[in-house]
Amino acid sequence: MNSVIETILNHRSIRKFEEKLLADEQIKVLVESAQAASTSSYIQAYSIIGVKDKVKKKQLAELAGNQSYVAENGHFFVFCADLYRHQLISELHDKPSQPVLESTEKYMVAVIDATLAAQNAVLAAESMGLGAVYIGGLRNQLQEVSNILKTPKYVLPLFGVAVGYPAQKPDKKQRLPLEHVYHEDEYEQDKNVYIDQLKDYDDFISAYYHKRTGGQRSDTWTGQMADLLSRPARMYMKEFIEDKGFNKK
């Protein structure tokens, strides 16, 4: 196993960091790593906002559901889908940008571009001995996040990434069995195969929780998921995204 695959397989989300800021040179390497990712048709439809300001970090931590590590870390990045520069470009070239700019397709492109970039930054950080965690909690209240970061129309904050020197080493979280996620030539057609795999996975996860908590906890993955799906969350998203000029057409 080479060191890249080792870094990838060794991933765990870090939610407690030492009180030590990243150097500007480290931040630069992470952003350059992000930028090296593939981008659809060379469109580069994303931007990254690094937050150093302590007041802003604290505000973002509160908005993300009081996640302290959004404020207390080595650096905090916000990855955004970004078609703002493309709208400017169309104006400069006096060419139409509609309906393409506001299409669902270009929204997908921007989300995918931003996410490829983010994963490069996270792996680069991990390779430097740093830890990282994605913060989807920013999507709890995106209008507030947008106000704090002063993002214009056609810029949509998607998630944060907190990076820093790890002050914990959590267990790795066991993923779904490979054959459940990976299909060959066509998607698994037999629902029962799928359900049996889920039951096996539940047994596995349940035993893991039981052991780790000395019998206090033995919930299953499907139980967690059924709960998650039954609780409406961030239902404002569709309207918000459209207001920002994405995903409309």
Next chain:
Amino acid sequence: MNSVIETILNHRSIRKFEEKLLADEQIKVLVESAQAASTSSYIQAYSIIGVKDKVKKKQLAELAGNQSYVAENGHFFVFCADLYRHQLISELHDKPSQPVLESTEKYMVAVIDATLAAQNAVLAAESMGLGAVYIGGLRNQLQEVSNILKTPKYVLPLFGVAVGYPAQKPDKKQRLPLEHVYHEDEYEQDKNVYIDQLKDYDDFISAYYHKRTGGQRSDTWTGQMADLLSRPARMYMKEFIEDKGFNKK
């Protein structure tokens, strides 16, 4: 610079592969690498379809706009947003899955999950001396792709990734200047700063093309983008995605 960052910065899309298939063990390492990526709330809302069947690969290559490397490679992966198993789970637990399952928020989660996984697989491949290229062209005709891969409702093919032994070494594509993509504490508020950066980048890219093509080509990045934005493409996407049960609420 460590070997992870070296691999990341050395990325270039490979569009010509040797006639040599990946071994099953290699495919397994790539899928395990994909699965090791972060996933929002442990939801694991994606699946991966590996295509070995030659007829299917040829069909997909045609659908992607006659990109020969979709058929001719070491292995072809299709990354899908997937909430199918979550819908099954809600049924099994007799809990409601609506409106959450069909929400724009969960669609974002699924696209982001799938994309994080894909980028891990691509970097793992590159670290093994393989090359890769993302195939957004699958989105030209997603209903046909879905028919070939027999994906059910709540599964949305997002893009392909062709992997194989590289038979070319293209130049790296120069990205936007770092300070254009990376903002600190707030998004750049001065439109003119942004426009000046774009002009500098245009000069740079134009000189690059001029030099590479012996004066045959000197187009700019903003020119390419203004053209791209002026041509409606994949405008069926909004309706298609909603039909598949995503991004509706």
